[in-house]
Amino acid sequence: MMQNAKLQVEGMSCGHCVNSIEGAVKQIGASAKVDLAGKSVTVQFDESKVTLDAIKEAIEDQGYDVV
Numbered sequence: 001m002m003q004n005a006k007l008q009v010e011g012m013s014c015g016h017c018v019n020s021i022e023g024a025v026k027q028i029g030a031s032a033k034v035d036l037a038g039k040s041v042t043v044q045f046d047e048s049k050v051t052l053d054a055i056k057e058a059i060e061d062q063g064y065d066v067v
Contacts, residue, residue: 005052007041009034010065017064024058032059 012021015055018034021041025032030045030057045053 001047003045003052004034005043005046005055007043007056007059008037008039008067009041009059010067012036012039012041012064019039021059021064024053024062028054028058030055 008023011032012018013036018036019044020027021034022032025041025043029050030043032044033042034040035042041059043052059066
């Protein structure tokens with residue numbers, strides 16, 4: 001079943017940030033849409049395949065803070 005979640009993420013400022021976050025989330029099997037102005041990342045994932053915690057970890061591994 002597909003789930004959506006909106007995460008507040010600190011430290012994003014540019015297109016590189018968008019690409020690294022969206023790429024990292026895609027690698028673990030979910031999709032992400034970054035809103036730089038809103039300091040948020042909207043993720044869509046299948047909870048039978050990937051957890052929200054794994055998505056947060058993937059974002060934090062890129063050097064950003066999920067708050």
